[in-house]
Amino acid sequence: MNLTIQERGKIEQMKRMKIVSGMRPTGKMHLGHLHGALLNWKDLQEEYDCFYFIADWHALTSEYARPDIIRESTYDIILDWISVGLDPEVSTFFIQSEIKEHAELYLIFSMITPLPWLERNPTYKEQLNELSQKNIYTYGFLGYPVLQAADILMYKANGVPVGEDQAPHVELTREIARRFNHLYGDIFPVPKVLLTPTSKLLGIDRRKMSKSYGNAILLTDGDDEIDQKVDRMITDPQRARRSDPGDPNVCNVFSFHEIYSDQETTERIRRECPLAGIGCVDCKREMAAALKRGLEPIRAKRRELESDMDAVKDIMVEGNRRSRAIARETLAQVRDAVKI
Numbered sequence: 273m274n275l276t277i278q279e280r281g282k283i284e285q286m287k288r289m290k291i292v293s294g295m296r297p298t299g300k301m302h303l304g305h306l307h308g309a310l311l312n313w314k315d316l317q318e319e320y321d322c323f324y325f326i327a328d329w330h331a332l333t334s335e336y337a338r339p340d341i342i343r344e345s346t347y348d349i350i351l352d353w354i355s356v357g358l359d360p361e362v363s364t365f366f367i368q369s370e371i372k373e374h375a376e377l378y379l380i381f382s383m384i385t386p387l388p389w390l391e392r393n394p395t396y397k398e399q400l401n402e403l404s405q406k407n408i409y410t411y412g413f414l415g416y417p418v419l420q421a422a423d424i425l426m427y428k429a430n431g432v433p434v435g436e437d438q439a440p441h442v443e444l445t446r447e448i449a450r451r452f453n454h455l456y457g458d459i460f461p462v463p464k465v466l467l468t469p470t471s472k473l474l475g476i477d478r479r480k481m482s483k484s485y486g487n488a489i490l491l492t493d494g495d496d497e498i499d500q501k502v503d504r505m506i507t508d509p510q511r512a513r514r515s516d517p518g519d520p521n522v523c524n525v526f527s528f529h530e531i532y533s534d535q536e537t538t539e540r541i542r543r544e545c546p547l548a549g550i551g552c553v554d555c556k557r558e559m560a561a562a563l564k565r566g567l568e569p570i571r572a573k574r575r576e577l578e579s580d581m582d583a584v585k586d587i588m589v590e591g592n593r594r595s596r597a598i599a600r601e602t603l604a605q606v607r608d609a610v611k612i
């Protein structure tokens with residue numbers, strides 16, 4: 273490919289743009305994560321300098337009563353990341369709690385974050401309602417977005433890829449960055465929200481795919497689990513009998529076909545289903561086969577990684593080391609700015 277000097281310069285500049293995003297280790301990853309976040313993270317690697325991390329302190333805000341899950345899912349998630357094509361040679365992975373500087377930056381930001389900014393945060397209010405069975409009426413949970421701001425600004429990110437639910441948190445990060453810069457001088461870029469389109473794939477019960485609903489297809493599910501889950505999937509709810517016509521546009525099984533089946537199959541089902549020319553049982557069987565085929569390379573990579581966990585641990589040691597070096601630099605500037 274022949275690029276002009278200007279084009280090359282532009283690419284170089286974009287390369288230097290930084291991306292930070294994290295995931296809370298509160299369970300295994302599913303297809304919602306894959307199509308809602310990870311494949312987007314993977315693409316971003318081509319253009320940006322990416323930092324992807326395990327937000328274990330954030331996990332503790334809601335899971336403080338069952339910390340085992342955090343330890344267990346941390347490496348589960350890292351294996352999934354690498355299996356789907358996040359590349360530790362290209363991006364930097366780290367574990368939040370390994371970089372203690374995050375805690376110090378969080379503390380300093382907490383001094384300049386007005387309480388009403390946190391109290392009016394829509395995600396906060398929503399979660400208090402949704403997770404009412406857990407007691408998350410805590411200081412730590414209210415401060416969740418302040419810790420998130422520390423994660424992002426520590427690496428002077430220019431962009432933060434997140435789903436819609438997380439956008440208010442990144443807005444808060446932007447406000448904290450502006451306030452800090454206003455008070456102490458220009459240290460932090462004000463990062464942009466890079467909104468990730470939500471995945472079209474619903475859970476097997478047609479609600480949003482979520483581990484807590486028990487309706488998710490996991491990246492670690494084997495053939496039998498996939499077959500059973502696809503079997504139980506709700507199709508077009510209007511189609512009660514085999515002889516009824518169906519509507520692929522409202523059918524979650526069809527959404528899976530659109531991603532995992534070849535175009536010829538997808539087109540055939542789009543044609544046949546409204547004529548009752550194909551039954552849901554057969555349609556699901558075809559989809560399950562395509563899904564298993566599509567996930568096989570991910571699973572193969574995962575098996576390979578699992579057989580050499582020392583190498584995976586080394587990847588994290590190296591990622592933590594690189595991140596820590598940047599964090600130390602940022603903290604030196606911040607301490608200087610706040611004269612402590």
Ligand code: TRP
Pocket residue numbers: 292293294295296327330419420423424432433434438441
């Ligand atoms: N709050 C995010 C979530 O629940 C996880 C997270 C923590 C994060 N720190 C971050 C995401 C910084 C992006 C940037 O999904």
Ligand code: SF4
Pocket residue numbers: 507508511518519520523524525526541545550551552553555556
């Ligand atoms: Fe959905 Fe396939 Fe049944 Fe049509 S035939 S309703 S697309 S599962």
